[in-house]
Amino acid sequence: MTEIKFNLLEVDLTNETSRVVDVTEEVKKYLGGRGLANKLIWDAVPQGADPLGPDNVLHVGVGPLTGLIGTKTILSFKSPLTDWVGRSSISGYFGEEIVRAQYNAGILIKGRAKRPVYLYVYNDEVKIEDATDLWGKWKQETEVTLRDRLNSQTGEMFGVLCIGPAGENLVRYANATTEFVHSASKWGCGAVMGSKNLKAICVKGTKGPLYADHQKVWQLFRTYATSSKTALRKLSESRWGHTTSPPHLLRYAGEGIKNNHLSYNHDIVKQSNSLEHHLKYYMWTDGCPGCAASCFVPYFKNSERGAFAGEFRHDNTGGFNANIMIGYEEMAELSPLEDELGMDGEELGGIVAWAMDLYEHGIITKDDLGGIDLKWGDMEAACELMKKIAYKEGRAPAALAEGFRRAYQVFGEASKWYAFEVHGCASPTYDIRNKHYGRGLEYATSHNGARMGAGLDQQLRGAATICNFAIPPFIQIWGSADEATRVFLNAACGWDLTIEDVKEIELRDYYFNRCISLREGYHPAKDDYFPPRAFEESVTDKYGTSWVWDRAEFEEEKKKYYVNKLKLTETGLPPREGLKRLGLDFVIPVLEPLGAIG
Amino acid sequence: MLRPQEGRRRREAMGKVRIEVLPALGEALGIEATGEEDISGGESPGHFSVKDLLNRLGTRYRRFDQLVFDADGQQLTGQVVIFLNGRNLELIDGLETKLRDGDTVTFIPFIEGG
Amino acid sequence: MAQKKKETGKDPAVPATAEAKPEGWGRENYPYPKGAAFIECDEMKCVGCGICQMACSMAHFGVINKELARIQVRKYLLPLPKAVQVTCCQCPPEERECQKACPLKKSPAIYFDKESLHMVVDEERCLGQKCLLCKKACPADAIRVYPAVAAKPFVCDLCDSENVGDRRPQCVDVCPYGALYFKGTQHGELMHDHVRKHADEKAALIAKRMYPLKRESMFNPTWRYKND
Numbered sequence: 058m059t060e061i062k063f064n065l066l067e068v069d070l071t072n073e074t075s076r077v078v079d080v081t082e083e084v085k086k087y088l089g090g091r092g093l094a095n096k097l098i099w100d101a102v103p104q105g106a107d108p109l110g111p112d113n114v115l116h117v118g119v120g121p122l123t124g125l126i127g128t129k130t131i132l133s134f135k136s137p138l139t140d141w142v143g144r145s146s147i148s149g150y151f152g153e154e155i156v157r158a159q160y161n162a163g164i165l166i167k168g169r170a171k172r173p174v175y176l177y178v179y180n181d182e183v184k185i186e187d188a189t190d191l192w193g194k195w196k197q198e199t200e201v202t203l204r205d206r207l208n209s210q211t212g213e214m215f216g217v218l219c220i221g222p223a224g225e226n227l228v229r230y231a232n233a234t235t236e237f238v239h240s241a242s243k244w245g246c247g248a249v250m251g252s253k254n255l256k257a258i259c260v261k262g263t264k265g266p267l268y269a270d271h272q273k274v275w276q277l278f279r280t281y282a283t284s285s286k287t288a289l290r291k292l293s294e295s296r297w298g299h300t301t302s303p304p305h306l307l308r309y310a311g312e313g314i315k316n317n318h319l320s321y322n323h324d325i326v327k328q329s330n331s332l333e334h335h336l337k338y339y340m341w342t343d344g345c346p347g348c349a350a351s352c353f354v355p356y357f358k359n360s361e362r363g364a365f366a367g368e369f370r371h372d373n374t375g376g377f378n379a380n381i382m383i384g385y386e387e388m389a390e391l392s393p394l395e396d397e398l399g400m401d402g403e404e405l406g407g408i409v410a411w412a413m414d415l416y417e418h419g420i421i422t423k424d425d426l427g428g429i430d431l432k433w434g435d436m437e438a439a440c441e442l443m444k445k446i447a448y449k450e451g452r453a454p455a456a457l458a459e460g461f462r463r464a465y466q467v468f469g470e471a472s473k474w475y476a477f478e479v480h481g482c483a484s485p486t487y488d489i490r491n492k493h494y495g496r497g498l499e500y501a502t503s504h505n506g507a508r509m510g511a512g513l514d515q516q517l518r519g520a521a522t523i524c525n526f527a528i529p530p531f532i533q534i535w536g537s538a539d540e541a542t543r544v545f546l547n548a549a550c551g552w553d554l555t556i557e558d559v560k561e562i563e564l565r566d567y568y569f570n571r572c573i574s575l576r577e578g579y580h581p582a583k584d585d586y587f588p589p590r591a592f593e594e595s596v597t598d599k600y601g602t603s604w605v606w607d608r609a610e611f612e613e614e615k616k617k618y619y620v621n622k623l624k625l626t627e628t629g630l631p632p633r634e635g636l637k638r639l640g641l642d643f644v645i646p647v648l649e650p651l652g653a654i655g
Numbered sequence: 656m657l658r659p660q661e662g663r664r665r666r667e668a669m670g671k672v673r674i675e676v677l678p679a680l681g682e683a684l685g686i687e688a689t690g691e692e693d694i695s696g697g698e699s700p701g702h703f704s705v706k707d708l709l710n711r712l713g714t715r716y717r718r719f720d721q722l723v724f725d726a727d728g729q730q731l732t733g734q735v736v737i738f739l740n741g742r743n744l745e746l747i748d749g750l751e752t753k754l755r756d757g758d759t760v761t762f763i764p765f766i767e768g769g
Numbered sequence: 770m771a772q773k774k775k776e777t778g779k780d781p782a783v784p785a786t787a788e789a790k791p792e793g794w795g796r797e798n799y800p801y802p803k804g805a806a807f808i809e810c811d812e813m814k815c816v817g818c819g820i821c822q823m824a825c826s827m828a829h830f831g832v833i834n835k836e837l838a839r840i841q842v843r844k845y846l847l848p849l850p851k852a853v854q855v856t857c858c859q860c861p862p863e864e865r866e867c868q869k870a871c872p873l874k875k876s877p878a879i880y881f882d883k884e885s886l887h888m889v890v891d892e893e894r895c896l897g898q899k900c901l902l903c904k905k906a907c908p909a910d911a912i913r914v915y916p917a918v919a920a921k922p923f924v925c926d927l928c929d930s931e932n933v934g935d936r937r938p939q940c941v942d943v944c945p946y947g948a949l950y951f952k953g954t955q956h957g958e959l960m961h962d963h964v965r966k967h968a969d970e971k972a973a974l975i976a977k978r979m980y981p982l983k984r985e986s987m988f989n990p991t992w993r994y995k996n997d
Contacts, residue, residue: 237846303768340851368849494766614746
């Protein structure tokens with residue numbers, strides 16, 4: 058069986074040129090997606106570069122398994138929110154077009170365009186097109202205009218990834234979306250695109266994916282597609298999407314209520330009912346290429362205030378509606394605005410709640426907010442604030458657009474206690490105090506920010522690329538995630554990997570990703586902490602269980618987490634021997650002076 | 656006179672652990688919301704691990720077996736997260752963690768969302 | 770571990786469930802039709818996974834390439850993402866625009882084979898890329914071309930590639946959502962031009978679920994019917 062080649066499309070926006078680079082050897086070491094991106098970022102982005110400057114890069118990553126185990130596209134870049142390595146993941150068919158155009162190592166975007174542009178990729182035809190008429194448009198209008206235009210030109214349905222005004226205005230947690238409801242939310246990838254004057258990326262591929270053994274891949278894939286385990290998975294994913302976890306978590310003190318202050322609140326939880334939302338507004342189930350347990354449940358609500366279409370997911374809803382004291386009825390109208398303007402719903406859930414808290418306590422005034430009476434539970438006031446944040450209008454909104462850490466400098470010391478953030482990133486959901494449902498330790502040890510996805514076991518997913526929600530039936534059929542990955546990789550790429558090889562790639566990718574953050578100034582000793590409220594303010598769930606952390610306990614748990622879960626030293630650093638064994642010794646001279654080698 | 660078997664049993668018995676599970680999950684697993692389990696008769700003499708506990712519950716309760724173990728019985732499905740004395744098992748010694756008299760084992764449903 | 774034993778065969782990469790048999794959600798209870806039949810798309814159930822396309826290209830061309838599929842799934846933004854399938858309906862003779870359009874009037878190269886009961890393209894006589902009148906004539910655009918691999922156009926043949934009367938549509942077998950039906954025509958009423966619509970048209974109709982009133986807050990896609 059011949060091994061396949063891996064092609065990376067490299068685009069230089071400054072000179073408006075592009076070329077295709079053979080990165081097969083790198084992909085063998087790191088796989089694609091964020092694995093390959095580690096190497097690309099390490100090499101291309103100078104240490105200390107401005108994430109909103111032309112030296113930053115954006116890797117739109119796919120990997121050998123994109124489209125086979127769900128379709129996830131992984132964006133990697135230096136984050137404008139944290140200044141560390143950023144990673145954002147997005148589903149929908151956009152990534153599959155990149156695979157079908159046979160850029161199976163993704164697209165690397167460098168430099169900065171001199172005017173607003175969009176990237177046009179149609180198989181081998183790569184153009185940097187003028188986007189002046191699109192600049193300023195909100196997301197729906199942008200995506201539909203581009204889809205219509207390119208369809209008229211070529212007869213094809215392009216995949217379109219675009220930013221909204223928040224990305225254009227460099228809001229540090231701006232997002233990029235495709236098909237309107239799929240969102241690359243985290244760590245400001247939208248702002249990185251905006252800083253490059255890149256309004257959208259449009260891709261169409263008709264060549265078909267590159268596989269070493271199509272028959273073998275199909276045999277494996279068909280097993281998955283027709284398995285009863287997959288059918289069972291569908292029962293939970295395809296009706297509800299991910300709308301059942303927030304209501305569950307709200308009962309168990311797993312989601313923030315009123316800026317993560319309140320214990321269980323009956324009224325808010327009563328108004329956060331997924332079945333009611335589903336019966337009133339659910340339209341149909343939608344999904345991603347290759348996934349037989351689709352999990353998107355878009356909704357449509359028509360009211361006298363207008364028509365609102367969007368999709369509730371755990372991330373854009375869980376830490377948001379209850380946190381600002383509104384129910385799903387109002388959230389259905391607020392949520393599309395979040396997508397239209399183009400900001401990360403998880404970050405906004407914390408930021409807007411924080412703003413309401415600061416307003417209540419007089420730390421910011423109505424004047425600061427440009428005249429908004431930002432009361433708890435006021436959906437329209439929240440929408441007004443979101444618009445102002447997207448356009449950085451007004452003293453408080455402009456500060457909020459910069460994220461917690463920079464906003465402290467504007468609002469002062471008094472604002473810090475109210476901020477429920479880890480690593481400068483909002484952590485409203487999976488409440489960090491909750492040891493059962495919360496992800497406190499995961500956030501506190503994350504070198505990406507405050508979010509799932511940074512851990513060791515997520516690296517393979519981000520590099521293969523594999524969708525976390527598509528993989529469970531694969532695990533049940535093939536016995537483990539590593540084994541499922543292994544057999545698919547061998548069939549698709551023509552390789553002969555063992556389970557040990559797979560584990561090695563995973564650890565290499567994890568260490569390398571962490572090393573980039575370490576290079577950019579992250580250090581567990583100073584950064585891996587909880588906000589004071591996690592130790593000082595407890596929350597109680599509906600059934601009487603209370604949660605709060607003890608400082609000494611936190612330090613001890615953190616150490617165990619570093620060692621047992623992340624295979625780091627007790628101080629949260631990559632071990633020297635491990636780095637050498639995995640072929641990452643080149644990072645040592647760079648990280649040693651920073652005291653970042655374990 | 657001590658019958659030999661009795662003597663052996665007495666030597667092996669090492670106490671009890673408390674089992675806790677959310678009522679809803681308990682119903683799904685087919686086990687009581689709170690219960691006690693004798694920690695004796697494990698795979699290796701002298702200690703009783705979490706793995707021994709899961710095996711015993713899986714043998715006794717079919718639904719537990721189906722929810723917690725995968726089809727081959729080799730791996731956990733991950734649908735149920737296990738805590739020992741309030742700490743996630745992964746942070747201790749995983750399935751090999753030895754149980755002691757008075758320990759509390761809690762089963763929590765795995766919640767995900769993105 | 771608890772009583773389960775490994776049920777699978779020796780090679781862990783090919784579990785026993787690798788047999789090409791649909792299982793698990795009742796598909797096996799729908800027997801294949803005996804007489805004239807076609808593939809009906811249940812558009813509201815389609816999620817856009819495209820696994821039907823993978824099965825089709827594999828069955829006919831031995832590779833996974835959605836462009837080489839006879840059934841096509843298109844994604845629209847209505848303003849919500851919606852997938853719509855389209856494939857040949859095996860039209861009745863009065864409505865068979867492709868066969869009527871073929872310039873080989875005495876004996877069209879694209880025709881409905883009355884023995885095997887599905888559309889056939891006679892690749893030897895078909896004029897290929899320089900003609901394609903059949904493709905232009907089909908209102909659903911169900912006839913596919915891919916010159917890089919196939920010299921002649923191709924159309925759904927209900928997976929009876931050898932034309933021996935063995936129809937086993939792979940897309941129907943594999944669709945995880947049961948969004949495709951392999952249906953016989955009970956009284957001849959189902960094989961009719963009213964289901965033969967272009968994917969764009971189907972999407973525009975579905976969109977009407979969301980635009981019964983004038984809206985101010987969201988952008989209108991351009992391909993809505995103009996007389997609204």
